[in-house]
Amino acid sequence: MGRIPCCEKENVKRGQWTPEEDNKLSSYIAQHGTRNWRLIPKNAGLQRCGKSCRLRWTNYLRPDLKHGQFSDIEEQTIVKLHSVVGNRWSLIAAQLPGRTDNDVKNHWNTKLKKKLSGMGIDPVTHKPFSHLMAEIATTLAPPQVAHLAEAALGCFKDEMLHLLTKKRVDFQLQQANIPPGTSTGTYIHGKENERDGTVENIKLGLSRAIQQPDLIPPYKPWSSADSAGTSNCFPQSTSGFQYAPLTFGNEGDGSSWSQSICTGSTCTAGEQQGQLHEILEENEEGLSEGGKEIRNGTSIFSSDSVLWDLPCDDLMNPIV
DNA sequence: AAGGTCTGCAACCGCTCAAGC
DNA sequence: GGCTTGAGCGGTTGCAGACCT
Known part of the structure; x- marks a missing residue:
């Protein structure tokens, strides 16, 4: 028994978005907000699935998004956070203003993984x-x-x-x-x-x-x-x-990069990392009860903790 | 110059979870 | 408590452009 589809598969356009579609979606959301994604394509005059609209908006059209190259600092942050939380792209993206989880995931898969591998x-x-x-x-x-x-x-x-x-x-x-x-x-x-x-x-x-x-x-x-x-x-x-x-x-x-990437359990700040892992594991236990708290990035790090050499104060969304 | 391969990014898919009924 | 629905997440795919031979 699977879920019913989020939209009719027929009469739904797929693939690349056209500038015209982008305009329709942007102007509709500017007027009405992002409530009820299922109704948005219908009301905006788009032959798209609501989910597709949501992705287009969150990953590309949102005005606060940053497009273009990742900075050195951003890359560092991704690597550091990835070594703690793994492939939790939304959690990582939450620390990078203007970046989406999709951006972070793509950048990791296409660039950072190779960089690290290249470093052995x-x-x-x-x-x-x-x-x-x-x-x-x-x-x-x-x-x-x-x-x-x-x-x-x-x-x-x-x-x-x-x-x-x-x-x-x-x-x-x-x-x-x-x-x-x-x-x-x-x-x-x-x-x-x-x-x-x-x-x-x-x-x-x-x-x-x-x-x-x-x-x-x-x-x-x-x-x-x-x-x-x-x-x-x-x-x-x-x-x-x-x-x-x-x-x-x-x-x-x-x-x-060369100064501060710290990896693995034997890193010089391993104690701090261990604490973070413990906190993470504790929260993992809570995840089964508490649902999406972790996913929403609200409870992994203590406010005083330092992410190796990245002070929590520097985190864009300090996780209490 | 042409064909093949690689790369990066946008989009899609399937899954999980929470809220509402 | 169980079902439905909306939303979000991570993994994967497809495609266009860049690069290589």
């Missing part, structure tokens, strides 16, 4: 891939560990190749005895023969990381102690395979 960070857990590998490795018996690098390569192949073929990489320069760090700005472009070598280097690096987890330094990717954006949270391989210092945005300028 798993966009789901917000931990470095190498860190995840080491965590998994410590839970496996030795015979299983032997196969982990191969499996990991399968899982993260795309991210690794993206990282190694499009972003700067030091290991080739190191093989040529050029000290790391002097290679800033050098990019290695993907060519098949280079990729083959890259894959082998990935395997080797992962294997070593897994077999010698103690080689992995305590993960403090963007701690204030080395906020110059040159921290290296990846395994120090003895094979010559080494990740370049990771920065993006304004390369190496100590931009907000």
Whole structure:
């Protein structure tokens, strides 16, 4: 037994909105407001589903919407909030004035996920891939560990190749005895023969990381102690395979990206994050009883809490 | 220049939840 | 308490333009 459709499927136009339709909807809402979306298309003279009208209005036509590129600050905010609340786009969008959940979701899926992957960070857990590998490795018996690098390569192949073929990489320069760090700005472009070598280097690096987890330094990717954006949270391989210092945005300028993105349970502000997770989990319990409170973004953060280095005072919609 | 592939965004779909009856 | 309806959410799809070969 499914729900009845929100509108007649016949006689309802779908697809891109025309400027004429936009005008009709905007002028109708300007006069009558947004009460009863089911009646709006009929009264506004539109052959559209009410739901479609609502989406068009909320995602595009609303006068308070901001169109165009996301700023560095906005991107930071998205990443930080995503690492706490996950794919709760409406909650994240509530902190970004003029941005919709759809905007945030699209930006995450098209840009930010790739940026994080390119930095060697798993966009789901917000931990470095190498860190995840080491965590998994410590839970496996030795015979299983032997196969982990191969499996990991399968899982993260795309991210690794993206990282190694499009972003700067030091290991080739190191093989040529050029000290790391002097290679800033050098990019290695993907060519098949280079990729083959890259894959082998990935395997080797992962294997070593897994077999010698103690080689992995305590993960403090963007701690204030080395906020110059040159921290290296990846395994120090003895094979010559080494990740370049990771920065993006304004390369190496100590931009907000390189300074303050804090990910995973081992971040320097992990305690605060843990508190936030606890608060979130408590509220998750309440969600089953309390309905949409969380979805509406009203109760996750305490007013005094700091979202890592993002003070709650900076949140556009402080969540009490 | 042409065809293929990739990317980013707008729109749609199906689901859940709350309110009203 | 159960059903219907409206609204909101996150995931997915489709398409146009950009880019690549």
